[in-house]
Amino acid sequence: MIVIALDGPAASGKGTLSKRLARHFSFAHLDTGKLYRAVGLAVVRTGGDPEDEAAALDAAQALDPTTLGDPALAGDDAAAAASKVAAMPAVRAALTAFQRTFAEVPPEGAPGAVLDGRDIGTVICPDATAKLFVTADVEERAKRRHRELLDRGEASIYAAVLADLTDRDQRDSSRATAPLVPAEDAMVLDTTELDAEQAFLEALRLVEPAVQEALSALDESEDEMF
Numbered sequence: 001m002i003v004i005a006l007d008g009p010a011a012s013g014k015g016t017l018s019k020r021l022a023r024h025f026s027f028a029h030l031d032t033g034k035l036y037r038a039v040g041l042a043v044v045r046t047g048g049d050p051e052d053e054a055a056a057l058d059a060a061q062a063l064d065p066t067t068l069g070d071p072a073l074a075g076d077d078a079a080a081a082a083s084k085v086a087a088m089p090a091v092r093a094a095l096t097a098f099q100r101t102f103a104e105v106p107p108e109g110a111p112g113a114v115l116d117g118r119d120i121g122t123v124i125c126p127d128a129t130a131k132l133f134v135t136a137d138v139e140e141r142a143k144r145r146h147r148e149l150l151d152r153g154e155a156s157i158y159a160a161v162l163a164d165l166t167d168r169d170q171r172d173s174s175r176a177t178a179p180l181v182p183a184e185d186a187m188v189l190d191t192t193e194l195d196a197e198q199a200f201l202e203a204l205r206l207v208e209p210a211v212q213e214a215l216s217a218l219d220e221s222e223d224e225m226f
């Protein structure tokens, strides 16, 4: 299996980066945040409280991956609910198999996969081919997120965005199960001073050697089979 694990805090740019890396290598891409967002949103939509563990676990077990394209998952309500259900070990466990299967057998016969999230390099794919931890100062992340919301025509107040990101960082980093920390063997990419293009080129420079080596090994083992 060839996997690029891309972890980092909210609005660090890891979503854009992982999509571009996936496209570059023709790999499949899984935004694992969407799984937690879908669980959180499912609880809220049925009138439940995302802090209610039984409701969250039911939603995680009933999760239908074909619904991950729902645009509502991008909203801040889904994000806030996600970071609550994501703190529950049973919810995380219920979502593990889907993520590992995606990494091991990427859809549509892709030769590899890029998974982005918080615990890909530490918990889901500890043997990933390459691990990147993407980060940026919280003020810079808040600025980017605020601009993105305004560009989408949504109302946004910078101070509220900053408070929301600080809250989520705190919840994600301090939880007992799978907290947001770089894997020991992760390469850290700080994008505070980089634009999207520079961040992509730097990410590529960091992961390319390991990925190319794994792809060559895959080619050789396929040649031996024929």
Ligand code: C5P
Pocket (backbone or CB within 6 Å): 010, 011, 032, 033, 034, 036, 037, 079, 082, 083, 084, 086, 087, 116, 117, 118, 119, 120, 168, 172
């Ligand atoms: O990445 P995104 O902002 O979509 O993630 C939403 C929330 O889901 C995060 O704040 C985090 O609490 C949770 N999450 C997680 N583990 C992942 C991906 C997301 O705990 N692998």
